[in-house]
Amino acid sequence: MSSYPSPIQTLINEFSKLPGIGPRAAARFVFYLLKKPQAELDALGAAVLNLKKEISVCPKCFNITDNNSPLKKDKERVSLCPICQDPERNQKIICVVEEAFNIPAFEKTGQFNGLYHVLGGVIKPHKGIGPEQLKIKELIERIKNDGITEIIIATNPTTEGETTALYLVRLLKPFKIKTTRLARGLPTGGDLEYTDELTLGSALAGRREYQ
């Protein structure tokens, strides 16, 4: 059915696998690249090929970390991520996130100075992902060994994120440590008219008195 030459169709197919990209957008990418010098294609191709080769996973918090980071030079701490290695950070507070790519969002706020723990996903029973597929055992170990005083559960405000959060809350109860969740409410710059009823309900329930 396709009328494109095979190298073009192959790349369209590969781009179409990316999230939110259909065959039309994929074709637009390919025709954009066709007009670019080979050096630009080489840069993109190499970046894709090397993506996973030059990073590793922090054995403590499961954040993604750059193999060539200058911090990695220190043999003693060779495999920990820069956040876990930073002595300035509060080692007693752990913010639990679904994925490593959630961490930069928290870092950009400049309002969190503790450590992280990456679960590596959420509980999805219908896809065969239970608690044992996530880094929950490892979280419990950190709580037991590192004198943690607070766990912030920062899973996404989705059904699956909530389920995972509730599971964790129950699991952490025996440890009697402070367990918190992020506030719900109106997003900054949001519009009341377009806010769904669950968000508005949370904003009402969590309302605060003017000081």
Add this chain to the structure above:
Amino acid sequence: MSSYPSPIQTLINEFSKLPGIGPRAAARFVFYLLKKPQAELDALGAAVLNLKKEISVCPKCFNITDNNSPLKKDKERVSLCPICQDPERNQKIICVVEEAFNIPAFEKTGQFNGLYHVLGGVIKPHKGIGPEQLKIKELIERIKNDGITEIIIATNPTTEGETTALYLVRLLKPFKIKTTRLARGLPTGGDLEYTDELTLGSALAGRREYQ
């Protein structure tokens, strides 16, 4: 400012160059790829690297053509594209398009059986692209040598596409061959309410009597 490890940031930067892709979408692509096996990254990376290496340009119509196409085995016609090589096609009609990637759209209609001519762009004086940067000289040669009876000018219905079309019409006048353009009007599935006045004007001007 970035909190991402360098291999991740590098690929985000590369993806951000693609048309319509901002840093957020680029990051989504990267984190999608991080969860995929290396084989999938290898496939995408290789497809990007090889894109331009395995294709060439038809010296007659400037369509893009696959170097490994079985038709290419024929030494006599080694570099012509499959469309130019097809003896079943009407060799006397040329559809002039801006880019090679416009051709599959016409092929899919199944309603055009002539040949194509790829201009390689449109006239953009403000970007230094004049008629001499396009494959116009080559089009004139084909008209002179191949006994062409009709030229369909199928540039895009944009200001630049129109300018290029008008330029061609004037240039082709001395040859006294039939020169046509695609019909303007309502797109199939379109909505009158959301149709701009130029399109609606064209649809009115080009109205046809029920037979």
